[in-house]
Amino acid sequence: MQFFDNILAHYGWQGLALLGVFITLFAVQFYYYAIAYNRIYNFRLVRTLKKRCSDPGVSVIIALRGENEYFLSHELPTILAQEYDYYEVVVVYIGGDADFYGELQRMREVHPHLRLTKMGGNERLYITTKQALNVGIKSAQYDNFLFTMPGSLPRSEQWVKVMSRGFERGMVVVGPSVPAIEEAGFRPTLMRLTEMHRSRNAFAQAVSGRFYWAPRSNFGFTRKLYNSTRGFDHLNLDLGENDLYMQAIANPRRTAVVLSPHAVTVEERPSEWRDWLELTRYNDTTLAYYPTSYKTFRNWERYSRMLFFLVALVALVVLPTELKIGVMVATIVRYLIVVWSSRRTAHKLGENNIAWRYWIYDLIGPVVDLIIERRSSRETASAWR
Numbered sequence: 001m002q003f004f005d006n007i008l009a010h011y012g013w014q015g016l017a018l019l020g021v022f023i024t025l026f027a028v029q030f031y032y033y034a035i036a037y038n039r040i041y042n043f044r045l046v047r048t049l050k051k052r053c054s055d056p057g058v059s060v061i062i063a064l065r066g067e068n069e070y071f072l073s074h075e076l077p078t079i080l081a082q083e084y085d086y087y088e089v090v091v092v093y094i095g096g097d098a099d100f101y102g103e104l105q106r107m108r109e110v111h112p113h114l115r116l117t118k119m120g121g122n123e124r125l126y127i128t129t130k131q132a133l134n135v136g137i138k139s140a141q142y143d144n145f146l147f148t149m150p151g152s153l154p155r156s157e158q159w160v161k162v163m164s165r166g167f168e169r170g171m172v173v174v175g176p177s178v179p180a181i182e183e184a185g186f187r188p189t190l191m192r193l194t195e196m197h198r199s200r201n202a203f204a205q206a207v208s209g210r211f212y213w214a215p216r217s218n219f220g221f222t223r224k225l226y227n228s229t230r231g232f233d234h235l236n237l238d239l240g241e242n243d244l245y246m247q248a249i250a251n252p253r254r255t256a257v258v259l260s261p262h263a264v265t266v267e268e269r270p271s272e273w274r275d276w277l278e279l280t281r282y283n284d285t286t287l288a289y290y291p292t293s294y295k296t297f298r299n300w301e302r303y304s305r306m307l308f309f310l311v312a313l314v315a316l317v318v319l320p321t322e323l324k325i326g327v328m329v330a331t332i333v334r335y336l337i338v339v340w341s342s343r344r345t346a347h348k349l350g351e352n353n354i355a356w357r358y359w360i361y362d363l364i365g366p367v368v369d370l371i372i373e374r375r376s377s378r379e380t381a382s383a384w385r
Contacts, residue, residue, distance in 0.1 A: 022312065025304050032301045033338050040204055040345045040348050040349070045166065048169045051170070052168050054168060056142075058142055058220075060087060076107065079153075089113060090117070091116055092118075092135050092136040093116065093118045094119045129241065130240075137223070144222055145220050146219075147217075147242070148218060148265060152217035155261070155264040155265065155350065162263045163258055166257075167220070171222045172254045173221065174218065175258045176215070176349045179266075182271075189360060193357065194365065199349055213243045216267075240286050315327045
């Protein structure tokens with residue numbers, strides 16, 4: 001008791017309270033970076049018991065809206081050239097250009113594992129992505145569905161083969177994706193880092209059995225599970241097939257997370273800051289339907305990081321010298337943990353070449369999140385426009 005009284009007399013209630021808040025925030029940050037995020041690096045799919053036969057048949061389903069020449073000349077040939085014997089590619093074309101559809105049909109003559117379906121959309125009747133995927137699912141010959149989209153490319157020719165291992169162990173499969181933002185500079189780097197952190201939040205939850213999100217270019221599920229749930233939900237949204245629907249069907253026993261350099265897809269992103277913000281806000285339309293547990297997990301990390309830096313700054317100004325040294329040491333230790341954790345998780349998520357710049361997002365990431373959330377998307381993610 002005398003010892004406590006001496007400390008109280010020396011530092012005062014205010015100093016001890018400030019130190020207590022700092023230690024609490026350090027503990028929260030330690031949990032996220034040293035424990036929660038580090039689960040991504042420690043996760044191994046091979047530790048999960050196989051529940052189904054090896055080399056399952058996989059149908060890669062793509063909803064193609066409009067005439068996309070780059071998809072026709074680059075993306076589709078890459079997907080058709082995957083090194084796996086038991087797969088097909090199902091393309092659902094939403095459009096009315098006979099010449100473009102003819103080009104797709106000529107590709108089918110060269111690649112017998114390509115299946116085509118055509119849906120005619122117009123201004124009065126808008127065909128949603130979920131409707132197109134429903135048609136693709138009905139057309140598929142295999143019972144394991146792997147979904148990707150135009151504007152995305154698998155990074156490896158073994159993408160389908162590696163993702164098929166997930167179907168050996170689960171009924172819901174998810175793999176990593178990275179944004180294709182090639183421009184150098186501060187803003188493009190910040191855009192990539194923001195997406196890496198969001199992906200890390202999602203996969204930290206997924207490997208812990210609390211799934212809530214998958215990249216739109218890299219997820220899948222089985223026909224049996226799809227039929228048992230009567231298909232996609234939230235039909236008023238032209239989004240949600242990869243998160244809202246997956247939240248409804250995923251659980252720890254069903255979900256297989258595939259983390260491998262060969263499982264990564266690369267998604268096209270706008271290079272301009274404003275366009276990227278608009279796309280991010282549009283994709284965030286579904287966040288309103290997310291469970292409280294996800295929002296809590298995300299917000300505790302974000303706000304504890306903001307408060308940690310603020311409290312550390314105040315402590316370095318007002319506390320006695322010996323406590324200032326302790327705060328400085330703890331801040332450096334936290335930074336080293338963040339760097340260590342970020343490099344390890346970035347490797348598993350396919351973002352090796354960006355991890356060393358994570359300190360940029362560490363400092364101003366919460367501000368970016370607030371900028372994104374300050375306004376809603378200019379577009380309405382609805383089925384009827």
